[in-house]
Amino acid sequence: MAPVSIEDADDPRIAEFRSIRERDLTGREGRFIAEGTVVLRMLAAAHGSGGDFLTEKILLLENRVAGLSEILEGFPADIPVYVASAAVLDQIAGFHLHRGVLALGRRRQERGASELIARLPEKALVVAAFGISNHDNIGSIFRNAAAFGADAVLLDESCCDPLYRKALRVSVGSVLSVPYTRHGTMSDILAVLMANGFAVWGLSPTGFVEIREVPASDRMVLITGTEGEGLPAEVLTRIRSARIAQAPGLDSLNAATATGIALYEIAMAQGRL
Incomplete structure (x- = not known):
């Protein structure tokens, strides 16, 4: 036209x-x-x-x-x-x-976590984020997911909308290319992932394993919590946790930055890069 x-x-x-x-x-x-x-x-x-x-x-x-x-x-x-x-x-x-x-x-449509996971390949890498309220962080998480070959992004209903104009711009359009859902609660998403055989790893400054020591699995999910408090204790007790080594002086990294570093390491372990 x-x-x-x-x-x-x-x-x-x-x-x-x-x-x-x-x-x-x-x-x-x-x-x-x-x-x-x-x-x-x-x-x-x-x-x-x-x-x-x-x-x-x-x-x-x-x-x-x-x-x-x-x-x-x-x-x-x-x-x-x-x-x-x-x-x-x-x-x-x-x-x-x-x-x-x-x-x-x-x-076109909003899929739930179960439907999205059912469409994934047998060897899959998923990013999950809970309670992310900053549009820059949401956009950056999608950009990281695209850069390191993640198959999907799962957001709980408390996350901000990745189709918000700023989030979409920060993601350089990756929101439009990486399959995602923004639906359900943190507990709902964890239950679906565990039922589908995913090795679930949460990022935490007090994680039991350094990120480079996370063993590769065919189905892996990396979970990031809120910008301030991170993942709640009740979630960390249900999953395995990993930390990113850093110099003394700060207690944690920005949520999107931490996700990018961890995704790189996991993607390397899975042979995606």
Whole structure:
């Protein structure tokens, strides 16, 4: 479809892009905003593969269209592409949008942990996170999961939404490529993992084993707890725990940083890298 020019910020055809930051807070009823060239490319790949995500419309700064032609060709021809001047685009978004690349996406369906795990290969690496409330950390955890070949990410219902615009951007679109679910409680997810033969390892500064000493298993899951308190004691008593050696002076690492280090070690042990 040829790009359609938008001259008025109140044009109803681009209503979903209006006042982006306010809508980030109030929600989009199952839809999400993808921002930036890299995330747009990932959304095109997700849409084209028949995966979990669909694209409904695209809004671009008018001088970005030519440079994005290859990515735009990856979307079905019936996806509307709207373009606007910098002044109009800023009015629509409610702030200066220097990237000039937006898309409205929608997730096809939400799977529970049991359904997602049933789709995994026999040799699998899973990341689970409980109570992560920081969107930067959620985005970074997905980026780590993609970088080290994890097969899925399981989030409990207390985690923030990985499709929030900032989390999606920080993940460089990995939220759209790594299968995930955000559903159920910590206990629900642990029960499903244990019932499906996973070796469950939790990250803790007081872990019994240094991360490099974690033995490889065909099915492994790495669990990260909240940014402040980490994994609760009742969880650590049910699983095996690992620590990351560090110099004296700090009691722990950032949740996303710790997840990245641990994933690297486990992926190496499993022969993924």
